[in-house]
Amino acid sequence: MTTTNPPETRSDTSLALDEIQRRVLWLATLMVHHANHVRPDRGGLKVGGHQASSASVVTLMTYLFFEFLRSGDRISVKPHAAPVLHAVQYLLGNLDPAYLTMLRQQHGLQAYPSRTKDPDRVDFSTGSMGLGSIAPNYAALLDRYVQGRFGHGGGRRYVSLVGDGELDEGSIWETVAEPALAGLDNVIWVVDVNRQSLDRVIPGIRIRQLAAMFRDNGWHVVEAKYGRRLEEASRRAGGDRLCRRIDEMSNEEYQFLLRAPAAVVRSSLGSAFEGYEDEALPALIADLGGHDFDVLREAFRTADGSRQPAVIFAYTVKGWGLPIAGDPLNHQALLTSEQVAPSAGSSACRRAINGRAFPRSRRPAGCATSVGERWPTHLGSPVPPPRFPMTSVGRTRAPRRRSSPSGFS
Numbered sequence: 017m018t019t020t021n022p023p024e025t026r027s028d029t030s031l032a033l034d035e036i037q038r039r040v041l042w043l044a045t046l047m048v049h050h051a052n053h054v055r056p057d058r059g060g061l062k063v064g065g066h067q068a069s070s071a072s073v074v075t076l077m078t079y080l081f082f083e084f085l086r087s088g089d090r091i092s093v094k095p096h097a098a099p100v101l102h103a104v105q106y107l108l109g110n111l112d113p114a115y116l117t118m119l120r121q122q123h124g125l126q127a128y129p130s131r132t133k134d135p136d137r138v139d140f141s142t143g144s145m146g147l148g149s150i151a152p153n154y155a156a157l158l159d160r161y162v163q164g165r166f167g168h169g170g171g172r173r174y175v176s177l178v179g180d181g182e183l184d185e186g187s188i189w190e191t192v193a194e195p196a197l198a199g200l201d202n203v204i205w206v207v208d209v210n211r212q213s214l215d216r217v218i219p220g221i222r223i224r225q226l227a228a229m230f231r232d233n234g235w236h237v238v239e240a241k242y243g244r245r246l247e248e249a250s251r252r253a254g255g256d257r258l259c260r261r262i263d264e265m266s267n268e269e270y271q272f273l274l275r276a277p278a279a280v281v282r283s284s285l286g287s288a289f290e291g292y293e294d295e296a297l298p299a300l301i302a303d304l305g306g307h308d309f310d311v312l313r314e315a316f317r318t319a320d321g322s323r324q325p326a327v328i329f330a331y332t333v334k335g336w337g338l339p340i341a342g343d344p345l346n347h348q349a350l351l352t353s354e355q356v357a358p359s360a361g362s363s364a365c366r367r368a369i370n371g372r373a374f375p376r377s378r379r380p381a382g383c384a385t386s387v388g389e390r391w392p393t394h395l396g397s398p399v400p401p402p403r404f405p406m407t408s409v410g411r412t413r414a415p416r417r418r419s420s421p422s423g424f425s
């Protein structure tokens with residue numbers, strides 16, 4: 017049997033983003049680790065933090081902040097990804113490094129993104145599921161009103177990064193079905209489909225139903241399901257059955273395969289994996305669209321070009337890149353010091369801790385033009401607020417009508 021591993025198909029920009037996301041992953045992971053295992057614990061209370069939930073959106077957040085978002089855009093970030101947001105802000109030079117050791121500490125970084133209490137920039141507070149994630153929709157509506165009424169504003173895009181478990185909230189569907197949103201082409205939701213919510217694997221069929229509900233309410237639905245390497249495998253002999261098999265398997269089975277030995281993966285997925293070496297299989301089975309910059313670029317391009325509100329279902333692995341990846345019980349799991357130690361010695365981790373804000377001279381190759389030039393300005397130079405006559409807004413009384421009993425007759 018000839019054995020070949022998947023070819024490197026990523027673009028230069030994506031390779032550069034990969035260098036950045038390694039730093040984001042380790043900064044976010046170490047922030048939580050420090051809060052729980054290093055900082056002296058005076059009260060004896062659990063500190064907490066969500067390393068696995070953070071890891072699942074590291075690629076998405078890196079893509080959004082280092083390539084997609086423009087100055088003036090607004091974003092709401094799912095509650096458990098707060099450490100990722102702060103890691104990104106640190107790398108962008110918007111957060112003092114002293115805060116990296118102050119996660120979940122009084123006057124430090126908040127457990128969930130907070131507009132009022134966090135020291136760096138947070139566009140929308142999240143935490144109560146289904147509230148922060150819907151706020152960008154209404155902000156986009158107000159933006160349209162201000163633009164139409166006063167001729168100011170406009171041009172912003174409103175992005176909401178939500179967990180798949182968050183779609184259980186009723187407020188989400190009230191918003192998705194809101195007729196006033198029809199035609200808002202600057203709203204993009206990204207669902208982090210890590211198939212887990214707390215310590216529960218979400219049944220697969222549900223995502224199909226949810227996508228249909230968005231579609232039925234006039235949203236444009238985009239899927240970022242498979243990475244390039246898995247797509248490549250599906251084009252090999254016998255590969256046609258591969259994606260169909262993965263599509264049809266339950267989320268529980270997929271989660272199991274993420275951590276299964278190569279022989280088990282091979283026997284479950286048949287001939288499509290025949291050409292690959294055993295050591296290539298774990299990365300191949302976990303090669304999902306939500307961790308592939310090239311796939312995400314295409315998905316966001318489609319969503320951004322849509323004339324309706326758009327939702328991207330981005331498939332991810334909860335705990336991606338960490339020893340707890342794909343473990344169904346990883347929701348509140350914290351890496352042990354022994355698990356962190358080998359990584360802490362790795363170059364990616366050292367660079368994460370020491371590499372501040374990517375000075376020009378140290379930017380990864382490929383970033384200088386397409387990615388790099390955006391960094392210092394992204395969200396850092398706010399678009400000035402529109403000027404409109406505050407005195408008259410909401411203060412002009414409608415003429416009073418006198419009620420009279422005859423009104424009921």
Ligand SMILES: Cc1ncc(C[n+]2csc(CCOP(=O)(O)OP(=O)(O)O)c2C)c(N)n1
Pocket residue numbers: 066069072094095096143144145146178179180181182183208210212213214
């Ligand atoms: C209104 C509300 N209900 C319950 C919770 C508790 N809660 C926090 S996170 C979470 C599940 C999150 O699942 P998901 O959205 O899939 O995110 P992830 O698993 O990626 O963290 C729940 C139920 C909450 N924060 N807000």
